[in-house]
């Protein structure tokens with residue numbers, strides 16, 4: 001059962017209608033969804049599913065299942081829907097929007113620090129990238145200011161698709177050494193930020209960089225001889 005991924009084309013939509021296709025343990029698979037499943041360093045969405053009788057189920061987490069299914073994990077103790085039921089879903093928008101802002105900020109961080117990225121993750125109040133940087137001269141204030149300049153420039157953020165074969169001849173597009181884009185689906189999604197960044201990504205992003213708001217570098221850690229971990233937080237005073 002493949003779930004149609006509505007969040008890809010409509011990252012700003014918060015409500016949708018769908019049909020229950022599979023119910024397994026506490027996980028519900030729908031024919032279509034706006035809930036982003038955990039992946040690429042971005043957490044799975046939370047929210048609610050409302051049944052025709054008005055009862056509401058809490059989606060605690062969203063994960064990828066087998067063969068393109070998206071698993072909506074329902075909080076323990078709820079009465080689960082039946083296959084074929086119509087539901088209306090609503091994502092927790094304030095949490096998802098924070099993920100979109102911080103996720104897009106991580107793309108800009110990879111521009112501010114032009115070094116190979118070996119890992120990363122995004123949360124609703126912070127994010128981090130790991131860089132392969134044996135000789136580090138990174139300075140918190142300098143990175144904070146270049147990041148905020150990229151944000152304030154209000155670059156448009158757009159998605160496009162290319163064939164896997166094209167990516168094979170343009171390997172420089174993949175900045176994230178540890179997280180290669182998924183293969184075998186024919187096409188790969190690229191996220192373009194103005195004329196400053198282009199990289200494969202399946203996550204959700206804001207439409208323009210100014211929407212991220214001001215951020216600051218919380219810390220820069222030396223995790224190993226090569227690995228520098230740069231942590232970012234939203235700047236509440238910005």
Ligand SMILES: [Zn+2]
Pocket residue numbers: 103104107191201202203204205
């Ligand atoms: Zn992304």
